[in-house]
Amino acid sequence: MKRNSVQRILAMLCFIGILFTGCSSAEQKNSAEMSMSSDSAKMEGAAPAAQEKTDQPADTTAPAKETPSVVENRKLIKNVEVRMETTEFDASIGKIEASVGKFGGYVEGSSVSGVSVQENSSSTRSASYTIRIPANKLDDYLKEAGTIGNITSKQIMTEDVTSQYFDTEARLKSLKMQEERLLELLKQTGSLKDVIEIEKELAAVRYEIEGLTTTLKRYDSLVDYSTIRIELTEVQSFTQNASTLGERIGATFKKSVTSISNGAQGLLVFVIGNSPVLLLLGAGGAVVFFTVRRIRRKKNR
Template sequence: MKGSKKLLAFSISILMILLLLASCSGKSSEHTALSENTTAISEPASALPDITSEAEESDSQKSFGNGLNSKSSPLEPKKVITTIQLSFETTEFEKSNEELNKIIDKYNAYVENSNISYNHYYNQQMYRYGEFTIRVPKDKIVSFKTELNLIGHMVSENTNKQDVTKQYQDTEARLKVITTKEERILALLEKAEKIEDIITLEKELSEIIYEKENLKTNLMDLDDKIDYNTFYISLQEVQKVSDTETKDTSFGIRIKNAFKNSLYSFKKGIENFIITIIYNLPFILIIGIIFFIAYKLFKKKKKKIDKIE
């Protein structure tokens, strides 16, 4: 009986030891699994800086690549044709014309076209009028335009800018295509043996050369208009330049201009009256003589009538 109790107690002890070992083993494996899971979760977090750095490195490489592209192929400046129309008044036409020629020489410009005529008649006087087409280097137009104030009083101004960048690029692209086509035709022409083929290729080649020359001419014309801006200048000879009054002109300046214009009009009125008398003096003398003779005849006839009575 006692033996069986000892055996039972021993068995229970063994069982408890086994349960305790199993419990420790489960906790250890659980701890290991938890540790492994934690490691598995923490690995992406630890890898995140690497991903970020790789992204930053990729962005920096991309940015650096863009920088290279911008340096290797900078944006081409726009090709613009500028035309400026200016109108001037002057009381000294010869002096203004000479001053204009000096300015043209100073800025290496040239006169493309000019016309001077007497087309304005006022107060029995003829006034000259000049039209000038002047080509000016585009890097000197500001200084050139500023000095034009020396030739007279500017009364109007108009500036027009035409962007021909696309037209220029299209013409260049077409010229490259035509040049490539010409080279191919020449290569085929060297290999051609039949007369018909040679005639056909030569005809096509002549058309290509004609178009190529036209494209070159168009580019040269565009380059000329871009590099040399065009000024259309009109110069009108007048007795008195116009007063420039705006809404900002002060009342005192307006009174001064009115008084000056009044004196000018009075002076010119007297001058024109005297000139008119001088122009009509022969007629006045003839009419005076006729009236004088008529008066003498009338007076003589009246005396005879008085004697008869």
């Protein structure tokens, strides 16, 4: 009996231990599953946020601060030389002077020389103009000039003075700062020797400032107003630009005939205009000739 009782007690203890172990395992399993579920939920909740964050690309295309165009900052000086001819000299001069005012420019210099072709075929009139036209109206003015006469040549020259201009401007700014510092020192010093030295330095700085200011004004004038030099010549007929061989031969033949005609007319004008002198020279020559001839005859006898 005792042995059976002991076996029963042991069996009951084993059963209780097994039962306790099973419950403990189930609890741990449930706890682990709950922990995994919680972690999964956190990861799932974080994943969209993370993906949403990575789906938005970094804004690397933000517009940079725009700087003025290099072309707009250039300081360009334009000089134009135009040669033209006209059969109506007086009218062409009037058109030149009227067109200058039309485009807001001014005549810097002009000259007229020669005699009209109507009075003397061997001499023609010519005019020279130096004109200043606003740079932004240069192209329009050149188109207008094409209607004044027959343009035989046109040359446009552009000089870029950008670096010289801004170097001068920077130097001028530096000198003005130096001038301000010298003026402050002049106020603070009390020594006569220091005052003399500062005023001497100040005079040198101001002299240089004046020179650079004049240089900048000259640059501004040349950049803002283009310079056009027009050479106008009076002709009887316009020069033809021949391209083919036949046209070149015809133009050269016509030019030769015109030269011969002008030469003959010039000779005729010379003979008639100087006929009194020529008659006196002829009479003197005749007297000398007959006198010499008579002397020779006397010697031969």
